[in-house]
Amino acid sequence: MDFIILSALAGFSLLMFTISYDIACQWKTRLTEHNTKMLKEMQLQLDKFTYQCVVPGWHAASHNDKCQENNSLSFKLGIGKTDSEGMERVWSIMNPMAYHTKDIGCGQRTDVVEDKIDSHNFQKNLGQGM
Numbered sequence: 001m002d003f004i005i006l007s008a009l010a011g012f013s014l015l016m017f018t019i020s021y022d023i024a025c026q027w028k029t030r031l032t033e034h035n036t037k038m039l040k041e042m043q044l045q046l047d048k049f050t051y052q053c054v055v056p057g058w059h060a061a062s063h064n065d066k067c068q069e070n071n072s073l074s075f076k077l078g079i080g081k082t083d084s085e086g087m088e089r090v091w092s093i094m095n096p097m098a099y100h101t102k103d104i105g106c107g108q109r110t111d112v113v114e115d116k117i118d119s120h121n122f123q124k125n126l127g128q129g130m
Contacts, residue, residue: 001027002034006042016050018076020084024053025067052076057083093120 005019021027031053035043055063055071063071073079097116101109 002031002038003042006035006038006044009044010042014049016052016078018079019051019053020056020073021053022056022059024055025063025071028053054079054084056085056088058085058088090117090120 001021009017019028032046035046053071054073054076055067057073060068060072069075073082073084094113094116097112101112104112
């Protein structure tokens with residue numbers, strides 16, 4: 001997770017950002033330490049901007065009350081009315097493919113996944129306005 005976040009943010013000039021992650025409550029406690037262990041090019045100057053970590057709406061229900069209070073999307077600035085679970089909804093559509101693509105090569109699997117995502121997006125576009 002550290003590599004993914006720090007790679008994605010490398011080179012950006014940010015004032016504030018929010019990270020939504022199923023276990024953000026645990027992950028954020030060691031972000032500063034993990035940041036210092038990354039390559040210099042990937043390290044963020046965490047003291048130069050504000051960041052906040054939240055637990056997505058559906059996942060928050062499995063956390064204790066204190067965690068829900070501290071990491072709720074409802075109490076964070078700049079979040080709006082998102083539930084931060086959009087990616088989970090896509091995964092639920094993609095999950096049936098896991099079994100059907102487990103035995104094929106990497107290139108073919110990538111093609112199948114891309115076709116499924118393209119089809120999903122096309123169907124969403126057809127359904128807009130209904």
